[in-house]
Amino acid sequence: MIPVLERTMVAPNIHNLRLQAPDVARSAKPGQFVILQAEEDGERIPLTISDWDAEKGDITVVFMQVGATTGKLALLKAGDSIPTAAGPLGNPMELGNFGTVICVGGCYGIASIYPIARALKEMNNRVICVVEARSSFLFYWQEKLRKTSDEMIFITRDGSLGRRGHINNLGSIIPSIKGGVDRVIINGCNYVMMRGCEETRPLGIKTIVSLNTLMIDGTGMCGVCRVTVNGSNKFACVDGPHFDGHEVNWDELSSRRQAYLREETVTLRTSAPEKER
């Protein structure tokens, strides 16, 4: 069993979950994920490791409460435990001294982009963090991100902080950056990653995305995470989850991602925890 050290809501519906998982913490690298279970016979869901402390032996994931399993995770408190936190899975993000890198985060991606930004900063890149949300009250981890970036740019749908609009702002942000941009990395929902890539494609800037597909085992066995990249079949769990966003077949990814939407609502209707009924 994996002990829960902390679970807090960092923004409406977005939760921070810190777990005692020393072996995972020791091996974790930016961009890797864990497979979690809320209970023994429940689903296995992949969540990016957004922070970790190898010495203390803990890992932090940030998730949005949307379905049955995240609903259960959202009720955890310190002292509880969960049956599974397997990882770190997937390939780490490709790191290096690229020059100027824009790290884009939306939703839970605001947290998952953090270790990537931190590592890039340590490798002497000029790191510009672009975070996106519907409104300013949905931002979180701003202090952490500020420490790891040379510049922070906010986009809000309602204009309550920074630029007004959504991720398509990237198209005007990039040309405004002096000295140019060498690479863009986007973490967030499929829509944010897809639209972001549409903005960088005409500018010819290499754009890496971290895909969140359905997964079961997460170790290269079941094949549910397959995705078409540059016309060929890839498995997000062992070939990814990071791919060149300009080569991803987004329509296919979106439709595969939504395959169980209806069933998810079935469990939401029937699986409300006893204490909530």
Add this chain to the structure above:
Amino acid sequence: MENSTSPAPKKMNLQRVEMSKQKPEVRRQNFDEVAFGYTPEEAMAEASRCLDCKKPGCVGNCPVEVNIPDFIRCIKAGDFAEGIRIIRQKNCLPAVTGRVCPQEEQCEGGCVFAKRGGQIAIGRLERFLADWEASQGINTGSIKKPRPTGRKVAVIGGGPAGLTVAGDLIQLGHQVTVYEALHKVGGVLVYGIPEFRLPKRIVRREVDYLTSLGVEMVTSYVVGKTRTVDSLLEEYDAIFVGSGAGLPWFMEIPGNNLNGVYSANEYLTRMNLMKGYTFPSVQTPIKQHHRVAVIGGGNVAMDCARTALRLGAEAHIVYRRSRQELPARLEEVENAEEEGVIFDFLTLPLACLGNENSWVTGLSCQKMELGEPDASGRRSPVAIPGSEFVMPVDAIIYAIGNSPNPLIPSTTPGLAIGRKGNIEAEEATGKTSKARVWAGGDVVTGAATVILAMGAGRKAARAIHRYLQTLEEE
């Protein structure tokens, strides 16, 4: 094979004692085990048919070398406790192998009666003893506690190969830790083989037995990722890799990534390990399908079709050759037929078809006819021009095999890897190119059977034991 019988010729009784099963129309509506197993009387009647050959043909055909005539003799005499003790000396998973081994090709195939169709039902007898033992409560007293050697072995993968290695080495006094990537130990026995063919409580029981012998089981630990093989080598004297199946194969036809197209690995894992068949009482979501096409003709294909059927779908097996060439065990084919699985033989899939929402609507196929025998001796199918047709289905399951799991090969320097991504290991010992590392099962051979994985585990365990005694590699 030449078999000699006892001096006083006995009358050959070729009538196998049948094992009672749930009626097809009942069992197709539930996930309970199909066959009930022998009663003690039935087991003793079946055992009494055995001629106790001087040179038995059965033992040599068993990948784990179970002393078959001895345990049959015990059943005849009604000494079931001694019978199971004899099996357990060589086989740490008898309740499993008694159910899923292809006995017709192995032990039973070597029986002196086999040519005349009345071979002793060795598998059913083995299952009987294992189930009898369980009904009495697990008895570890039958095995002498060995003197600890102080040597430590890590087993990577808690499937049939790894569990066999663990069982063998713990009984020789070595300290054994099994690292399993999933949250339950058992490998294909828990994620792959369905409940109605191998109830999970039986796997649990066998795993518990190993734990009671002192094997340490660590779940949700992904060796290669959580910790590398090289790092484990610093702590352990020897490592066995039995990490099993990897990425599923798909045909190179259009439409594989439509929603409703599954690999058998995904479909079965969702249903078995994740208990999807009880949705929504568990949270693993599954789709209610109406008409399912399973591509392939092996045991895994049968498992998928029979699972789909139990969930209320019309289940089709789409196979490009004829019934004769089906690689599945005859018993499983017959079970599937009885339950109402529809077999579409000599049918080659051409494309998965979908609607505007990217959901499967059909499988485009072509009819085949059998031509000349190919290299494997099977008559190869040839397409009949103009015979294309569309099978309307809302789900397609690929059960055409998989490659070995990539995690250990891709994270372990110094490990020689074959062309198919498999770990290269000597057949007789399981020794890999890397010092102190042995391997066996699907990660070496590609998709095969439970008992072959166990056989590979047995050979590797023997070699590891030899090494641990001297700490000098052969």
